[in-house]
Amino acid sequence: ELKVEQNPLFLSMQEGKNYTIYCNYSTTSDRLYWYRQDPGKSLESLFVLLSNGAVKQEGRLMASLDTKARLSTLHITAAVHDLSATYFCAVRASGNQFYFGTGTSLTVIP
Template identity: 90%
Template sequence: ELKVEQNPLFLSMQEGKNYTIYCNYSTTSDRLYWYRQDPGKSLESLFVLLSNGAVKQEGRLMASLDTKARLSTLHITAAVHDLSATYFCAAQDYGQNFVFGPGTRLSVLP
């Protein structure tokens, strides 16, 4: 059974700093997804990582995938307040289900 964990669950950081959110999954999966959720809103797709070594960047966010380590990272560069949100990773099992992590609540402080 595929399980997905995230670390940390809560992250408070200052503007301008860098940080990384980690996403581990328990069984083989070569598809990893990152989503953003703002308070009271639905989920927005950020990145889709489809192969080992995949790296994608959008603005101050960069996501990578290491399928051998069963690890994906979401790196935040020079954080700004607008990045405050909850970030979810999800892996896809062979039944095509999306299995989500618990989410990382990020607060960027001025």
């Protein structure tokens, strides 16, 4: 089974600061996803990264993918309270299966 690990698991940051969440996975994959989840809610798709070196940005979030290192990052720029949520990465394995990371619980403090 493909292993997907995120760090940190918990992140508390002040508004206006920058930080990066890391997602490592154990075997080759051709696509990586980032999701946001608010408490008690479903998973909201943020980014789909399809190739080595892919970078996507939406607002204060930017995701990148290094398939050789099996690493994706989610960078938060000038955090605001509305970004408080849990962020998951997910990786596609063979047979069109998708495995999720451990999640990063982000709290942005005013």
